[in-house]
Amino acid sequence: MITSKDISRICGVSLGTVDRALNGRPGISQKTKEKILKVSRELGYRPHLAARSLKTGKNWTIGVVLFDLDNHYFAQVLNSLVLCAHEEGYFLHLTLSEHKAERELECLHHLVSLPVDGLIIFPINKGAEFTRFTRLLNVPLVTLGNRVSASIPFVSIDDKLAMGNCVDYLVGKGYRRIIYFSPPLVYRGKENTYAVSERYMGYRHGMKLAGLEPVVLNEKHPKSKILELTKTTGEKTAVLCSSDIYALETLSILREAGARVPEDVGVMGFDDIDFLAHTSPPLSSVSQNIDLLARTCFNVLKDLMEGKPDVPQVTLTDHRIVQRSSV
Amino acid sequence: MITSKDISRICGVSLGTVDRALNGRPGISQKTKEKILKVSRELGYRPHLAARSLKTGKNWTIGVVLFDLDNHYFAQVLNSLVLCAHEEGYFLHLTLSEHKAERELECLHHLVSLPVDGLIIFPINKGAEFTRFTRLLNVPLVTLGNRVSASIPFVSIDDKLAMGNCVDYLVGKGYRRIIYFSPPLVYRGKENTYAVSERYMGYRHGMKLAGLEPVVLNEKHPKSKILELTKTTGEKTAVLCSSDIYALETLSILREAGARVPEDVGVMGFDDIDFLAHTSPPLSSVSQNIDLLARTCFNVLKDLMEGKPDVPQVTLTDHRIVQRSSV
DNA sequence: GTGAAAGCGCTAACAC
DNA sequence: GTGTTAGCGCTTTCAC
Numbered sequence: 001m002i003t004s005k006d007i008s009r010i011c012g013v014s015l016g017t018v019d020r021a022l023n024g025r026p027g028i029s030q031k032t033k034e035k036i037l038k039v040s041r042e043l044g045y046r047p048h049l050a051a052r053s054l055k056t057g058k059n060w061t062i063g064v065v066l067f068d069l070d071n072h073y074f075a076q077v078l079n080s081l082v083l084c085a086h087e088e089g090y091f092l093h094l095t096l097s098e099h100k101a102e103r104e105l106e107c108l109h110h111l112v113s114l115p116v117d118g119l120i121i122f123p124i125n126k127g128a129e130f131t132r133f134t135r136l137l138n139v140p141l142v143t144l145g146n147r148v149s150a151s152i153p154f155v156s157i158d159d160k161l162a163m164g165n166c167v168d169y170l171v172g173k174g175y176r177r178i179i180y181f182s183p184p185l186v187y188r189g190k191e192n193t194y195a196v197s198e199r200y201m202g203y204r205h206g207m208k209l210a211g212l213e214p215v216v217l218n219e220k221h222p223k224s225k226i227l228e229l230t231k232t233t234g235e236k237t238a239v240l241c242s243s244d245i246y247a248l249e250t251l252s253i254l255r256e257a258g259a260r261v262p263e264d265v266g267v268m269g270f271d272d273i274d275f276l277a278h279t280s281p282p283l284s285s286v287s288q289n290i291d292l293l294a295r296t297c298f299n300v301l302k303d304l305m306e307g308k309p310d311v312p313q314v315t316l317t318d319h320r321i322v323q324r325s326s327v
Numbered sequence: 328m329i330t331s332k333d334i335s336r337i338c339g340v341s342l343g344t345v346d347r348a349l350n351g352r353p354g355i356s357q358k359t360k361e362k363i364l365k366v367s368r369e370l371g372y373r374p375h376l377a378a379r380s381l382k383t384g385k386n387w388t389i390g391v392v393l394f395d396l397d398n399h400y401f402a403q404v405l406n407s408l409v410l411c412a413h414e415e416g417y418f419l420h421l422t423l424s425e426h427k428a429e430r431e432l433e434c435l436h437h438l439v440s441l442p443v444d445g446l447i448i449f450p451i452n453k454g455a456e457f458t459r460f461t462r463l464l465n466v467p468l469v470t471l472g473n474r475v476s477a478s479i480p481f482v483s484i485d486d487k488l489a490m491g492n493c494v495d496y497l498v499g500k501g502y503r504r505i506i507y508f509s510p511p512l513v514y515r516g517k518e519n520t521y522a523v524s525e526r527y528m529g530y531r532h533g534m535k536l537a538g539l540e541p542v543v544l545n546e547k548h549p550k551s552k553i554l555e556l557t558k559t560t561g562e563k564t565a566v567l568c569s570s571d572i573y574a575l576e577t578l579s580i581l582r583e584a585g586a587r588v589p590e591d592v593g594v595m596g597f598d599d600i601d602f603l604a605h606t607s608p609p610l611s612s613v614s615q616n617i618d619l620l621a622r623t624c625f626n627v628l629k630d631l632m633e634g635k636p637d638v639p640q641v642t643l644t645d646h647r648i649v650q651r652s653s654v
Numbered sequence: 655g656t657g658a659a660a661g662c663g664c665t666a667a668c669a670c
Numbered sequence: 671g672t673g674t675t676a677g678c679g680c681t682t683t684c685a686c
Contacts (some may be wrong), residue, residue, distance in 0.1 A: 014658070020656085031656080049437075050381055054381060055662050055682085056375055061420075070403075075396040089419075123657090252604065275602045278576070278578060278606060341673045342675095343674075374664075449678085
C-alpha cells in the first residue's frame with residue numbers, strides 16, 4: 001500500500017503539503033499541488049480510511065444487526081439501507097444474530113468497537129436491561145420493526161393499524177370467519193416480539209370492532225389445524241397471516257388438501273415480499289414501502305449522528321394493502 | 328469511549344502493562360493483571376479495533392461486492408457468507424454495485440482503502456482491464472458465479488454441467504421441445520455474463536446430445552412469445568429457465584393464460600431459491616448447496632489471505648436437481 | 655507557501 | 671515485572 005508519506009518522500013515535500021494538495025486545503029501553490037496530485041494518481045494512492053478515522057473520529061460506517069436474511073423482507077430492507085447509506089457517503093458493516101439474544105449483544109459490542117458512527121438494528125433483545133446496554137454503547141442507534149423502549153428511536157410501519165386494516169378489508173369482502181396465523185408461541189417471552197404483538201393486537205382490535213370472534217392459529221406444525229379450521233362451515237373464511245412466510249405455507253397446505261383459494265378459503269399475507277405476485281393465486285398482502293422505511297430509518301440515524309435535538313422517538317411510515325386475488 | 332490509556336492511568340500502571348493484562352501476554356504479576364482486568368471490565372473497556380488494525384495490519388474484515396439483493400439467491404449466499412466469516416472471526420463490509428460497472432470499481436476501491444483483508448465479489452466487470460484492476464488492488468480476491476479470468480480464483484457450481492443435467496432430466500421425462508428462457512440480450516457484451524453463458528452452453532450441449540432443436544427465448548417482455556412457443560403442438564413441451572426468477576415469471580404467464588403446469592407445459596427453474604416449494608405447482612429447480620458454496624468461497628479466500636501456495640483457481644461445488652412437480 | 659511535530663488508540667521491541 | 675518508546679497512516683496546529 002502506498003501512503004501519504006511515500007508521496008511526500010517522492011515529491012520531496014512535507015506531509016502537511018501533501019495533505020493540502022490531496023484534501024484541497026488552502027496554502028499551497030498551484031505548481032506543487034499539481035505535482036503531488038499527478039504523482040499520487042500515477043501511484044494509485046488511496047487514503048487509508050481507518051487511519052483517517054482514527055484521527056478525525058468519523059468513520060463513515062454504519063453497523064447493522066439483523067437476525068438473518070432468510071425472510072426476503074429483510075434482504076429487501078438491507079438492500080435499501082445500503083443504497084440510502086451510499087447516497088450519503090456511508091457504508092455498512094453487516095452482522096447477523098441468528099435469533100440469538102446473546103449473539104446480538106456480541107454483534108453490537110463488536111460494531112461499536114470497530115468503531116462505527118451509528119447502528120441500525122432489528123432487535124431481538126428487549127426490556128430495561130437491553131435498553132441500558134444500548135445506552136452504554138454510546139453510539140446513535142435506531143431500531144427497526146421491533147420496539148425496545150421509549151428512549152430508543154424506532155422506525156416502522158404502524159403494524160397494529162395495518163393489521164386492523166387487513167381485518168376491515170377482509171370484512172369488507174364479506175369474510176366472517178377470519179383466522180389469524182402467527183408464529184409459534186415458543187418465542188414469546190424470550191424474544192422481542194413487538195411487531196408480532198402489534199400485529200396481533202391489530203387483529204384482535206379489528207375483530208372486536210367488526211363484532212367477530214377471533215380465532216388464532218400458532219402451532220409449529222399447523223397443517224391439521226389449518227385444515228380443520230378452514231373446513232367449509234357456510235361462513236366465508238379467510239386465513240390472515242402475520243407474515244408472508246406463513247401465507248405461503250398456508251397456501252401450500254390448502255393446495256395440497258385440494259382447497260381452492262380464494263373460492264373455498266381466502267389467504268392474506270403481510271410484508272409483500274417480491275414473490276407474492278407469482279404464487280397461485282397471487283397473494284394479497286400489506287406492502288411496506290421498504291425504500292421509504294429504509295430512508296426514514298437512515299435519516300433518523302443521521303439526525304442522531306449529527307446531534308440534532310428532538311429527534312422523534314417513533315417514526316411510522318406508510319403501508320397499503322396490495323390487492324391481488326387470494327381473497 | 329474508554330481507552331487503554333484511561334485504564335493505565337486509573338490503575339497507575341504503564342500502557343505496556345495494560346496490554347500484557349488485556350492480551351494475555353507474559354511478564355505480568357497475577358495481582359496487577361487481575362486489577363487491570365477488573366477495572367477494564369467495570370468501565371466496559373473495548374479495544375479500538377481500527378487502531379489495533381492500524382498497528383497490526385490485520386483487519387478481520389472481508390469486503391463483499393454484490394450487485395443487489397433483489398434475487399433472493401444472493402441474499403441467501405450473503406447470509407451464509409456472514410455466518411462462515413463469523414465462525415472464523417471475520418466480519419463483512421457489504422457494498423452493492425446495482426449492476427453498474429463503474430460503481431463496482433468504486434466499491435472495490437473503497438473497500439481496499441478501508442482497508443479489508445480480502446474481497447468476495449460477484450463481478451459484473453470482466454476482461455483483461457478488470458483483471459489488471461483487481462491485481463492492482465493487491466488484496467486477496469475471490470469471485471463467485473461470474474468468472475473473470477484464469478488468474479482470479481473462482482468458486483461456483485458447474486453451471487454448464489448443471490444445465491446440461493437439466494436437459495437430460497427433461498429428456499428423461501419425455502420432453503421433446505425444450506425452450507430455454509434466459510435474460511434479455513441487452514446485458515451481453517456490457518456485463519460479465521459468464522454464469523449466464525455457461526448455463527446457455529450447457530443447454531445447447533445437452534440439446535445437441537439429445538438430438539433436439541434448441542429454441543431460445545430472451546425477450547424483455549416474453550409473454551406473447553412464451554404463449555406462442557408453448558402452444559400445444561403434440562410434442563411434450565417444457566420451458567427451462569436460466570434462473571428461478573424467470574421460472575416464476577413463466578409460471579405466472581402460463582397460469583394467466585390458462586395453461587396447466589405440468590400437464591400442458593413443464594417449467595423448470597435454476598438456483599432453487601427458498602420459495603419454490605410454495606408456488607403452484609411447486610417448481611423443480613437446481614439446488615446449489617449455498618452453505619457449501621459460501622464455505623468453499625470463504626475457505627479459498629482464507630487460504631489466499633494466509634498466503635498459502637497453490638490455491639486452486641477454480642473450485643466447483645455440487646449441485647443437484649430438486650424434483651418437485653412442475654415438470 | 656511550506657515544514658515540523660503532535661496525537662488518534664493500539665502493539666511490540668527494548669530497557670531496566 | 672514493569673515502564674518507555676516508536677510507529678501504524680492520517681490530520682491539524684503552529685512556527686517560519
